[in-house]
Amino acid sequence: xxxxxVIGLEIHVQLNTKSKIFSGSDTTFGAEPNTQASLIDLGMPxxxxxxxxxxxxxxxxxxxxxxxxxxxxxVFARKNYFYPDLPKGYQISQMELPIVGxxxxxxxxxxxxxxxxxxxxxxxxxxxxxxxxxxxxxEDFSGMTGIDLNRAGxxxxxxxxxxxxxxxxxxxxxxxxxxxLIRYLDISDGNMAEGSxxxxxxxxxxxxxxxxxxxxxxxxxxxxxKFIEKAINSEIEWQIDEIESGxxxxxxxxxxxxxxxxxxxxxxxxxxxxxxxxxxxxxxxxVLDEAxxxxxxxxxxxxxxxxxxxxxxxxxxPEYDAGILSADRVLADFFEATVSxxxxxxxxxxxxxxxxxxxALNRTETxxxxxxxxxxxxxxxxxxxxxxxxxxxxxxxxxxxxxDGEGATADEVIAKKGLKQESDSGALEAIIDxxxxxxxQQVENYRAATEEKRPKMxxxxxxxxxxxxxxxxxxxxxxxxxxxxxx
Ligand code: ADP
Ligand code: MG
Numbered sequence: 001x002x003x004x005x006v007i008g009l010e011i012h013v014q015l016n017t018k019s020k021i022f023s024g025s026d027t028t029f030g031a032e033p034n035t036q037a038s039l040i041d042l043g044m045p046x047x048x049x050x051x052x053x054x055x056x057x058x059x060x061x062x063x064x065x066x067x068x069x070x071x072x073x074x075v076f077a078r079k080n081y082f083y084p085d086l087p088k089g090y091q092i093s094q095m096e097l098p099i100v101g102x103x104x105x106x107x108x109x110x111x112x113x114x115x116x117x118x119x120x121x122x123x124x125x126x127x128x129x130x131x132x133x134x135x136x137x138x139e140d141f142s143g144m145t146g147i148d149l150n151r152a153g154x155x156x157x158x159x160x161x162x163x164x165x166x167x168x169x170x171x172x173x174x175x176x177x178x179x180x181l182i183r184y185l186d187i188s189d190g191n192m193a194e195g196s197x198x199x200x201x202x203x204x205x206x207x208x209x210x211x212x213x214x215x216x217x218x219x220x221x222x223x224x225x226k227f228i229e230k231a232i233n234s235e236i237e238w239q240i241d242e243i244e245s246g247x248x249x250x251x252x253x254x255x256x257x258x259x260x261x262x263x264x265x266x267x268x269x270x271x272x273x274x275x276x277x278x279x280x281x282x283x284x285x286x287v288l289d290e291a292x293x294x295x296x297x298x299x300x301x302x303x304x305x306x307x308x309x310x311x312x313x314x315x316x317x318p319e320y321d322a323g324i325l326s327a328d329r330v331l332a333d334f335f336e337a338t339v340s341x342x343x344x345x346x347x348x349x350x351x352x353x354x355x356x357x358x359x360a361l362n363r364t365e366t367x368x369x370x371x372x373x374x375x376x377x378x379x380x381x382x383x384x385x386x387x388x389x390x391x392x393x394x395x396x397x398x399x400x401x402x403x404d405g406e407g408a409t410a411d412e413v414i415a416k417k418g419l420k421q422e423s424d425s426g427a428l429e430a431i432i433d434x435x436x437x438x439x440x441q442q443v444e445n446y447r448a449a450t451e452e453k454r455p456k457m458x459x460x461x462x463x464x465x466x467x468x469x470x471x472x473x474x475x476x477x478x479x480x481x482x483x484x485x486x487x
Pocket of ligand 2: 010
């Protein structure tokens with residue numbers, strides 16, 4: 001049987017306002033437990049919530065970023081449920097009239113051939129504002145549960161996608177596109193490890209060709225791209241196995257355990273009407289006015305999709321490069337600054353940024369903002385390769401030296417370490433002569449060899465001469481002189 005996978009994501013994004021969505025409490029991450037929860041966050045009798053305008057602006061930005069219809073009239077509703085980390089007994093959210101309506105985002109997928117890129121449009125059903133609950137702490141409290149209410153009332157935007165994804169890879173690409181967008185829009189830091197972006201993954205399977213969706217299970221609170229992929233794949237395997245063993249999937253909320261790579265049912269799925277949603281009587285409906293929307297629209301930065309297209313058009317970059325470099329705003333700026341420092345050598349700048357900068361950042365677990373090599377330094381290095389001061393290979397050495405802080409510029413490193421390429425033909429000839437006299441047998445063999453065998457044997461002499469020059473011989477010149485001498 002061939003199964004088709006159907007996935008829809010609900011992504012909670014923590015908005016980066018300084019204070020909470022309905023109170024003035026601080027939202028900074030990592031404070032001592034229960035030092036940032038006010039009476040309003042706890043919903044004490046007699047207090048009144050006041051909506052944070054910054055949260056509304058952030059939501060509007062997001063709506064414009066996904067070309068959505070914006071909800072002109074916004075109503076906040078109470079979602080009633082009991083949980084120890086929700087002392088109020090209800091969460092303020094939006095139900096019927098969310099701030100962001102239908103929109104879409106384009107995601108990037110691998111094409112048929114390696115390096116090919118395919119674009120797929122994922123529809124977004126809605127996005128609404130709500131407050132976060134507190135946090136139950138199980139570690140460090142043996143036999144008990146600690147409650148930290150610092151997070152209560154933190155502004156969230158819940159982004160609900162249509163069930164448009166067809167594989168775990170597509171779900172990850174979608175989550176990455178949302179992540180890039182919220183960072184571009186500067187509405188959230190998107191820090192998944194700190195819980196600023198959390199994904200609920202709804203997964204079902206159906207027979208290929210079937211129109212009706214299968215029953216879904218929802219994997220709660222997945223907090224890394226890697227786990228999104230693994231959790232969904234393990235859930236798919238489980239569902240296929242269940243159905244093929246003659247059992248039925250029951251709608252449920254499940255948790256993913258990275259240690260066992262398994263999903264486990266937490267509770268059967270509740271229905272919306274279990275929550276007894278009703279409009280919050282403490283909050284007036286919010287009507288967005290056109291002037292505010294237009295003001296925000298005018299302030300939007302260039303977004304990832306547009307930047308990607310521009311990188312292809314303006315710098316003739318392959319789609320693959322353009323996709324990677326535009327995925328993060330800081331990285332994109334880094335790349336463009338490198339291009340201009342390198343006199344417009346865009347493809348080279350792209351290679352160095354993608355391979356060397358990203359590689360080194362990865363290895364040293366450093367953020368691009370803290371890259372020890374700046375765009376100006378990298379651009380300066382590329383210039384020296386292009387004007388033949390150094391070879392590409394020596395360039396790697398210079399890069400490492402810059403990374404290690406052994407010089408302020410490529411020029412300084414080259415001078416200090418004596419890495420300048422040897423282009424003086426007299427000096428090169430002397431090197432070649434030495435190689436030839438040191439290896440008489442190889443010279444004889446070469447001269448006696450057929451045309452076919454020669455190129456490989458030629459490589460030997462190039463290697464020896466390079467070694468003798470400590471990698472500094474100008475390769476093109478070395479080749480030419482060697483050809484001449486060997487005859
Ligand atoms: P709820 O509010 O109960 O969580 P929704 O209908 O709002 O349910 O859907 C939540 C998410 O589940 C959406 O992202 C939607 O795309 C996705 N979804 C709905 N039905 C399915 C299905 N059969 N398979 C996979 N995902 C689904
Ligand atoms: Mg839901």
